[in-house]
Amino acid sequence: MPGTLWHSPAALAWLQTILRERFGHAFVLQAQPDGSGMTLRLPDDARCISLALDGATFTRADSDLPCTLWDAAAEGWQPALPGALPAPGAAQLPTPLITPADNGWHIGYDILGLTYWMLTRQEEVGRTDLDNHGRFPAVHSHAYKHGYLERPVVDEWLHVLGQVITRTWPGIALKQHQFSVKVSHDVDVPSRYGFASAKGLLRAMAGDVLKRGDIKNALRAPWIRLNTRDALHPSDPFNTFEWIMDLSDQHGLTSAFYFICGRTSAMDADYEPEHPAIRALMRRIHERGHEIGLHPSYGTYQKTELIAQEAQRLRAVLAEENIQQAEMGGRMHYLRWEQPTTLRAWADAGMDYDSTLGYADRPGFRCGTCFEYPAFDPVAGEALKLRVRPLVVMECSVMDACYMGLGTREAAQMKFMQLKNACVGGRGCFTVLWHNSWLNTKNKSIYSDLC
Template sequence: MNARKTWPSRAVLDWLEHLLAERYGHAFSLQDSGGASVRLSLPGSPAAIEIDTDATTFARADSNLPHASWAASREGWHSVLGKPLPAPGGSRLRWPLIETTPGGYRIHYDLLGLAYWMLTRQEEVDRSDLDVHQRFPGTASHAFRHGYLERPVVDEWLHVLGQVIQRLWPHLPLRQHRFAIRVSHDVDRPSRYGFCSTRAILRVMAGDLLKRRYLRSAWLAPWVRLNSRLMLHPADLDNTFDWLMDTSERHGLTSAFYFICGRTDARRDADYEPEHPAIRELLRRIHARGHEIGLHPSYATYQRPQAIAAEAARLRRVCAEEGIVQDAWGGRMHYLRWENPTTLRAWEQAGMSYDSTLGYADRPGFRCGTCFEYPAFDPVAGRPLKLRIRPLIAMEETILEPLYMGLGRGEEALRKFAELRERCQAVSGCFTLLWHNSMFDTQAERTLYQQILQGAAPCVPPARAATVRLSRA
């Protein structure tokens, strides 16, 4: 089935209603007004906002949509970032874009279609322009090509819609969100020397000694390896778990650690097993300190739902054996490998609560156009999924490493993180940051990480967001 037939199907409108309820705290109704627009209304009120629909544009699975921008202030509206709003899919926008009508307002831009297109990643369905890891690259996206990848474009438009709602129903208090930070750590390598083969340890030691000049670490490697049988060694460079938890706790945050529980690619997957006594001890420690454990499906699983389900079951089993109970299980794909909608469906089938894969490896920013967590939707089957998406805004490697942006460990990198964080803050969203436990070799990396977290606040748990739906009944 293709999305053109589903837009705006009742399933899409229901999903959008859910989205608006989470955002504004009210159960708005969305009705198809006969193909050209969608009518947004509030039960018990005769007023309505008509929003133009553009099914042809937002059903497209390519990145060649037209693009325009809209100067909100010229029409007396406020742009939350103080800049003209990007209007993907728009070619010649009408002026005024937002008009008063006898019954309320009319918006001549399909901002709901935009939300659908960005949030479901309709743009990425069946794409073949992929990178060496078969990932859809940020640089191929419409957002990057038109310079708005670092803008939460859906949140910006929902902020405008919020203003229209408030003008139409001035006594309706809209939900106020609070900016928050969420930190997560993909555990690709929990120990530098503890689990690798004899050949591998010689290679790592040589690299540490000659290339990276970590003399003490290399010298201690055999000792560390011998003493990692029951617990990760304190002198192991990658054993940053206590430091990460200390740092999160100082900022009132909860760290999420995502573990690899399978091996589908010998070269790219981890060298540890979740059943290893030192990993079991680590899992117990993370849980005892109130932090989160999650899944990091191995390299070749992104198109194999059964493999993801098996790895999820393995993590749950090991955790159960250690007496670890969590209400929800989430995580992120290794290498951010993700195919739409295969990987999403796989996460749902594996009984996971959320996926936090959706950021690009090659560029930071707003792959989904939002920094808010939201319910997933399958754009190919045209149905909602029992899964939430927690968009990833920045992975440390994307900004730091020469392979991607290469901004180093200093001021330039900090500015980029700060800019992204400020944009999340401007829309009162959530800045989701991925920093691997094995990326703290130097003091500069630790300092940078701490600077990014200054003034952090924890994200609202999804359970609270879910109450909106219940209040509708």
């Protein structure tokens, strides 16, 4: 399903915003009338950078694009990360790639087209090769097929563009970014036993004994269930919220906790946001200066009106508890996403940001970046009043047997650190999803190293 031309007026205005946020200057973008190239200028300055313009490749909604590599260092440019830089969409590149031109420089690769294609997730529009949860999987993506999923390829190319900008306008200072970490926690199961039905409680107790050999917790389960009325029980193994906030406070981080506020499937939570214990948890999170957000239920990702209803339900609970926040964001349950349907649903619900866009089956850079950015609908061809906060890694993606299956072994720790270091190299944000229910003793150690 082809999208809007990425160099349409609306798309160019959006890309100008991307460049202003990244470099700190208001550049003007203009496509050549014959479609042969794109120019990047500063207002009232004769100097410019011209870039190749690929008018067809980066409007495609498939993963069969070519890909080649470019050795930046061999041509005198500094790469953000070690190794040759992937160039999605190009079967071959001119040598040298970047050459002096009248009043500036010319770049023989469509960096801005790539930026549009990756950030808008044009690749995913209308796809039918989905997994059993209706998700576009990493293993079908161009990035996975060509080995660059674990590299923020857009950031790497913009790093090169920044160097060309500096050579074109030596007197300007570009915006300097600092590496940061954002941690978030989908509250799928706030309590191991507290909200379970009688049947669910027996199932949990049996699992404790037969699967985990945890007789102690199994014996405590009925007591915990009985005493989860006004607050989560301190002995509940999934009640790790104070530990999470303590760790975040130690590292100067703000934890974001996303709550489910609807029932559309058996895959959803067994609690209601209005429950006194959940209200008490929300008050405590707010008192400690952390964030509360939305985790729309399993069946909402294609239904704009349901996401809006669940957002309003959360807002109502927060208002009743006199909890006020500067912004409201969250993430889809099971990372279910349909582009651009779900994106527009978040915007229509009046949310400030979404942090769904990482893959469930593999960690990495689904959007090719570790920077937050303004949303753009590639079908309607318009910018949306919403921020996209890409998700780099979910703990389950690395550790769970149904995905990479690395468990708590050294290989898992190395994978987490590899992704973190890629964000360090790009001076971006390492975004981590770690569920409160995935924090046993060993997992706590791994999670602590990431903060």
